[in-house]
Amino acid sequence: MTTVESAGSSLASPPGAGIRKVKDRTATTLVYAAFAIALVPLIWLLWTVVSKGIYMLTRNGWFTGTERGITYRDAGGGAWHAVLGTLEQVALCTAISVPIALLVAIYLVEYGRGPLARMTTFMVDILTGIPSIVAALFIYAVFITTFGGERSGWLVSLALVMLMIPVIVRTTEEMLKLVPNELREASYALGVPKWKTIVRIVLPTAMSGIVTGVVLGIARVAGETAPLLILVGYSPDKNANLFSGPQASLPGLIKDQFSNLGSTTILEGGKRVTVHYAADRMWGAALTLILLVMILNLAARVIARRSAVN
Amino acid sequence: MTERTSRHSGTSDGDQPRTAEAIALARAKAEARANEALSDVERQADAPDEGGVNSPAGSTFSRRPVVGSSEPLGVSTLDDTPEVFGAGSTSLDGNGRARIGDRVFASLTAGAGLFVVLLIALVALFLLVKAIPAIAHDKSNFLTSRHWDTTSGALDFGVLPLLWTTVLISVLALVLAVPVAIGIALFISQYAHKRVARPVAYVVDLLAAIPSIIYGIWGITVLAPKIQPVADALTHLGAFPLFADKNVKGGTVFTGGVILAVMILPIVTAVCRDVYERTPQANIEAAWALGATRWEMIRLAVLPYGKPGMISGAMLGLGRALGETIAISLILSKVSNTGPFSFSIFDGGETFASKIANNASEFNSPQQTGAYIAAGLVLFVLTFAVNAAARAIVNRRKEFS
Numbered sequence: 001m002t003t004v005e006s007a008g009s010s011l012a013s014p015p016g017a018g019i020r021k022v023k024d025r026t027a028t029t030l031v032y033a034a035f036a037i038a039l040v041p042l043i044w045l046l047w048t049v050v051s052k053g054i055y056m057l058t059r060n061g062w063f064t065g066t067e068r069g070i071t072y073r074d075a076g077g078g079a080w081h082a083v084l085g086t087l088e089q090v091a092l093c094t095a096i097s098v099p100i101a102l103l104v105a106i107y108l109v110e111y112g113r114g115p116l117a118r119m120t121t122f123m124v125d126i127l128t129g130i131p132s133i134v135a136a137l138f139i140y141a142v143f144i145t146t147f148g149g150e151r152s153g154w155l156v157s158l159a160l161v162m163l164m165i166p167v168i169v170r171t172t173e174e175m176l177k178l179v180p181n182e183l184r185e186a187s188y189a190l191g192v193p194k195w196k197t198i199v200r201i202v203l204p205t206a207m208s209g210i211v212t213g214v215v216l217g218i219a220r221v222a223g224e225t226a227p228l229l230i231l232v233g234y235s236p237d238k239n240a241n242l243f244s245g246p247q248a249s250l251p252g253l254i255k256d257q258f259s260n261l262g263s264t265t266i267l268e269g270g271k272r273v274t275v276h277y278a279a280d281r282m283w284g285a286a287l288t289l290i291l292l293v294m295i296l297n298l299a300a301r302v303i304a305r306r307s308a309v310n
Numbered sequence: 311m312t313e314r315t316s317r318h319s320g321t322s323d324g325d326q327p328r329t330a331e332a333i334a335l336a337r338a339k340a341e342a343r344a345n346e347a348l349s350d351v352e353r354q355a356d357a358p359d360e361g362g363v364n365s366p367a368g369s370t371f372s373r374r375p376v377v378g379s380s381e382p383l384g385v386s387t388l389d390d391t392p393e394v395f396g397a398g399s400t401s402l403d404g405n406g407r408a409r410i411g412d413r414v415f416a417s418l419t420a421g422a423g424l425f426v427v428l429l430i431a432l433v434a435l436f437l438l439v440k441a442i443p444a445i446a447h448d449k450s451n452f453l454t455s456r457h458w459d460t461t462s463g464a465l466d467f468g469v470l471p472l473l474w475t476t477v478l479i480s481v482l483a484l485v486l487a488v489p490v491a492i493g494i495a496l497f498i499s500q501y502a503h504k505r506v507a508r509p510v511a512y513v514v515d516l517l518a519a520i521p522s523i524i525y526g527i528w529g530i531t532v533l534a535p536k537i538q539p540v541a542d543a544l545t546h547l548g549a550f551p552l553f554a555d556k557n558v559k560g561g562t563v564f565t566g567g568v569i570l571a572v573m574i575l576p577i578v579t580a581v582c583r584d585v586y587e588r589t590p591q592a593n594i595e596a597a598w599a600l601g602a603t604r605w606e607m608i609r610l611a612v613l614p615y616g617k618p619g620m621i622s623g624a625m626l627g628l629g630r631a632l633g634e635t636i637a638i639s640l641i642l643s644k645v646s647n648t649g650p651f652s653f654s655i656f657d658g659g660e661t662f663a664s665k666i667a668n669n670a671s672e673f674n675s676p677q678q679t680g681a682y683i684a685a686g687l688v689l690f691v692l693t694f695a696v697n698a699a700a701r702a703i704v705n706r707r708k709e710f711s
Contacts, residue, residue, distance in 0.1 A: 020603055027605035031501055034493020035510065038579075041572045042517055045528050103422030111419055120423035122701065123430045129626065129697035130690070131633020133663045134433070137686040141436040145676050162429065169426075195415030223521020226635035226663070229670040251523045251636075258527055258640065279531075286524045297519050301512075 056284025067236035101168035171213025257282035444680025475659035482567030495582035518576035526640035534560035561643030574627035585619025625700035639664035
């Protein structure tokens, strides 16, 4: 391409060539600037979270303590209750989503013809775009208003299922499409039933891609906050029971500390110092959450790459 | 990242090298598995009952692969169109009936598909059922009223201010994000070296990985004070109602729009990048051959080809922005809805999603909750329409290419 370009510019310059060159330069500058603009918030945000959150993370007891009895006037506190809640809610959500999403993807790729398949594809698209707050309202309308349940952690998991399914379906669909037809045909030719071909040959072949999709799905829902607000209360204490009572989670902890921001003055070395304990904990929880999500994302990348290289 | 996978549906031809590698890998892996499966079949042949549960007691179990026939016989009605994999894709027993395992598995997967369809239908149904009584008891007009009073015995609420703020903040985000997204997409697909393009794309995708609550706390505590001078400068421009000064510091639609723009940047970029990368090489080379500069080539070949994709990418971004909850709820300051209607982007307010989120702890009586569910219903309809339109554009394009 560069040779073509230089050949073009070495022609006797026709009228207007200068303006064309200026326009080209301007466009190039703008395109590079656009990329720089995108980098600014990313780096700025990550820097803020890391620099403000690292203090709490390196403190003793952050990953073992809870927030019981701790107000914005108190130092310390931990995030164990929140980490536990997030892990439980996400684990239940994953356990429900994965089988459904896999079956939907298999249906779309291996079986789906006709109106139901077209409808399903469309609805998965719609599900991708459904706001998390609407998913939460739906679960609320069904399980709390209609069936009279109480707010608890497993309802959050159900709302997250609606957000996770489309992610896994889409990735799995792509992976199943990549499995060459010759494999299926070879299997059929040997007399293997279709379902066994799918379970024993198609799925294992696409496995790494599917795992990537699941991990991306987990990363997508781990930071969701809207369903928490509607479907479960925040508890500063540890509650390992998904099915009753308020339960903490990392986004819930961030929200709670944000709502109770405040400063207090302490005596340090004979001088009065203003400290922001709640803000420290908020950024600490934010960093913990970002680390969790980023590690999951990286894991997904690594799995995807390893499967591609092998 | 999510968006990138979803938009790839049906267009996997974009990733040629990966596909080739994957195929080679898959083939090697599956050869081993086919052998395994074959031995399974042999084992089965010794126990004929497994395959012929439905066959009459007297019939001998004979495995007859229906070579050459592209029509599986007697499979469940869902499979009545010709199978793409042709012969033998459905194994039949001696009487031409599908094996029980196949039928169970096929209905299981179809059931999962049906579940997704029903899920959306149920969302619409439940929101509607719970919202209608509240709307029926609403003292003022649901769509045009500016009141929101659900605490006292009588319901008196309307969604006009919510609708205005939601649309304003989303459109602002779109206006800010789309040019940048197009720039990045061009950078990745047309300017950067392939070795640079991949990490750049990954970095932009990282923006999508950051949870929205973190955007929220960062936006209101760190970004808002820093962009206040910009806001001040714009409010000094004069009497233009969009830029009117409302004495709200920090928690304005403007701040929210900037944050939303960052949040929707990855999805818009991903869709644009995808269509740009699929510009036919012939068009690009034709432009080069005419002596076009790089920018002229982009304007002649890449942008016209990518136009529908750009529109649908922007609409997907809009859908995302309309439904964003927690970041907006943390950023926007609540303002009272008395006094003249405010058109300014330097005012606070509430979107549908943030209104629901802000009041989630007050869902007490069903009727009161109904008012919020009604707001959620409007949001659902809005995002449904925007997403469906975006998908329709993408899919129409797909049929052409």
